[in-house]
Amino acid sequence: MSIFRSLKYRNFKLFFYGQSISLIGTWMQKTAVAWLVYRLTGSALLLGLVGFVSLIPSLVLSPYAGSLIDRxxxxxxxxVTQIVSMLQAGALAALIFFQYYNIPMIIFLSLIQGIINAFDVTCRQSLMIEMVDDKDDLPNAIALNSTMANLARIVGPAIAGILLSTFGEDFCFVGNFISYVPVLACLLLMKLDIVVIQKPQKSIWVELEEGFKYVSGDKELSSMIIMIGISSLFVIPFNTLMPIFAKDVFAGTARTFSWFESAAGLGSVIGAMYLANLKSARPLMKITIIASAIFGLSLLLLAFADRLPIALLFMTFSGIGMMAQTSAINTYIQTHSSPAMRGRAISYYVMAYQGMIPIGSLLIGWTAQGFGPRMAVCIAGAIGLVATGLFMLYRNKVSHSKGFVFE
Known part of the structure; x- marks a missing residue:
């Protein structure tokens, strides 16, 4: 089938299967951490703080990571990043297994994982093009990678919900530690023809400056990165409040929380499967606008949903919008940046995407503390819609200045 065409490449297939297992473990742990912290503290602010420390390194380190990876x-x-991630997961699993429920230590280990991810995510994204022989199949590979990540987002929380309510948190953390074994095995089986990079004459700081000038000087790339930055700061962090929606708004349990995560994951898979069927990168701008509008509107409706099934339906639509938006922007950047600058261009995407989410997690935590979780999600949706309108106006202005009508 054309939707799975990039799996014909051996390296990408190994990467795909290994990451699938590892990401299920990652989502099991993420669900368990959020539930554990809120169960122990009952604090929306601490919930936001955990999200903050796990992603803030991407804001600071991603541009440096992009220059380092290009060299x-x-x-x-x-x-290396996968091995260190496994060690971090093992330390966290040991902490929970021996019931040493130390919130500062959990926050510290989340920070360590965030530092690792600043390099790991940028590296994985920039390596994607090396795994696909025919570059026309790169958008399909990116979309399948996103599909895999979001299937894990369904399966991981679903398994976590069962384990949390039946056996306890420690099973989720140990499961994540074990999940790194297959991904490391698959990476070792890969045979990549990586071009030997000569030691560059320029310092890494000069290359950092060059990367910034390249991205900021390209109106298409910079507008897409700004759009994902706004979404990551004000809209995407709504996920931080889902334990509160599950436990307090809908009087549920850990399993109810896993339903919210799985509903968003189901929507994300739908969005990713649509993008995997695209035959070209031409409609990516248009998809970004439509997806962003769906995302913002679904959050407005979620904020006022009074029944759990309705809330889960809108959560699914939020997953469709969020997935299509982030994946379309990611694919656009990878297919439109020059090979010499790809690592640095992707690093700015990672910085705007993952780096802004932690600040947004704190903001939405404070908003929920002061105005309630429903109002916080409502504000996030409204900002998403306003940002979409401004992005559409800007893109039309740029397109008209170039002498053609933006589609």
Whole structure:
């Protein structure tokens, strides 16, 4: 089938299967951490703080990571980040297994994972093009990678919900530690023809400056990065409040929380499967606008949903909008940036995407503390719709200035 065409490449297939298992473990742990912190503290602010420390390193380190990755063997860097991630997961699993419920230590280990991810995510994204022989299949590979990530977002929380309510949090953390074994095995089986990179004459700081000038000087790339930055700061962090929606708004349990995560994951898979069927990158701008509008509107409706099934339906639509928006922007940047600048261009995407979410997590935590979770999600949806309108007006203005009508 054409939708799975990039799986014909051996390296991408190994990467795809290994990451699938690892990401299920990651979502099991993420669900368990959020539930554990809120169960122990009952604090929306601490819930936001955990999200903050796990992603804030991407804001600070991603541009440096992009320059470093452009200078070195990306495959070896990816191996190192996966090994260190496994060690971090093992430390967290040991902490919970021996029931040492130390919130500062959990926050510290979340920060360590965030530092690792600043390099790991940028490396994985920039290495994607090396796994696909025919570059026309790159958008399909990116979309399938997103599909895999979001299937894990369905399966991981669903498994976590069962384990949390039946066996306890420690099973989720140990499961995540074990899930790194297959991804490391698959990485070692890959045979990538990585071009040997000569030691560059310029310092890494000069290359950082060049990367910024390249991205800021390209109106298409910079507008897409600004759009994902606004979404990550004000809209995407609504997820931080889902334990509160599950436990307090709808008087549910850990399993109810897993339903919210799985509903968003189901929507994300639908969005990713649609993008995987695209034959070209031409409609990515248009998809970004439509997806952003769906995302903002679904959050407005979610904020006022009074029954759980209705809330889960709108949560699914939020997943469709969020997935299509982030994946379309990611694919656009990878297919429109020059090879020499790809790592740095992707690093600015990672900085705007993952780096802004932690600040947004704190903001929405404060908003929920002061005005309630429903109003906080409502505000997030409204900002998403306003940002979509402004982005559409800007894109039309840029397109007209170039002498053609933006579609």
């Amino acid at each position: 070195h063997n990306r495959y070896r860097i990816l191996l």
